[in-house]
Amino acid sequence: MNLDREVRHKSEDVDDQVLADVLVALQKRVKISHDFDIPYIAGYSGDATTVYIDRHLPRTMAWKGREVRLAPFLVTHEIVEKALLDELRLHYLHAHQIALRAERDAVRGAGLTWRDYQAVMKAHEKQIDEETLKRVPGDLDLTPYRDLDDFPVLERLIKTAR
Template sequence: MDLDREVRHKSEDVDDHVLADVVVALQKRVKVSRDFDIPYIAGYSGDAKTVYIDRHLPRTMAWKGRKVRLTPFLVTHEIVEKALLDELRLHYLHAHQIALRAERDAVRGAGLTWKAYQAVMKAHEKAIDEESLKNVPGDLDLTPYKDLNDYALLDRLVKAAR
């Protein structure tokens, strides 16, 4: 992979164009699946090769007369979070905070407001978290659920993955 070709914009300062390049580069590094039931809206495989987005989450949101894809922002969050968990051995809550901020900045850099984006996520979050888990990937990384001591959900996930 030619990393230099991914860098279309250059700046060592905070720059939305550079961040947009990062978001595109991150998506090239994983497979994205929307075929499963994924509590907490999105997750990742244990080997970090796949990002899972719950099959019930809309693919786009309306913003100023256009449809904006949600996948790039979720992929950014999940890849950053997984890298921090695996490479630096952070607790899920710490990795999640950093990943959430990367996601937020990617959303803002794309010209959306965080409030509008979060409204879409929050509108689907409860239904996704409470859905009957019928189809769970067998390689879903369970670290977030373990670190949050969400044992009831862990039990449901393990049973549904069998």
């Protein structure tokens, strides 16, 4: 992989075009699956090769007359979170907080408002969290559910993945 080819825009300052390049580069590093039931909207495989986005979440949101794909923002969050968990051994809550800010900046850098993006996420979060799990990937990293002591969801995930 030629890293220099991924850098289309250059700046050492905060720059939305450079961040847009980052989103594209991150998506090239993982497989993205919309085939499973994923509590908390999205997650990742234990080996960090796949980002799972709940199959019930819409793939786009309407924004100022156009459809904007949601996956780049969720992938950014999940990759950053997983890297911080695995490489720096942070607690899930700390890794999640940093990943959430990276996701927020990616959303804003794409010209959306965080409030409108969050409205879409929150509108689907409860129904996804309460859904009957039918399809769960066997390699889903369960660290977030363990670190949050979310044992009811953890139990449902393990039972369904079998």
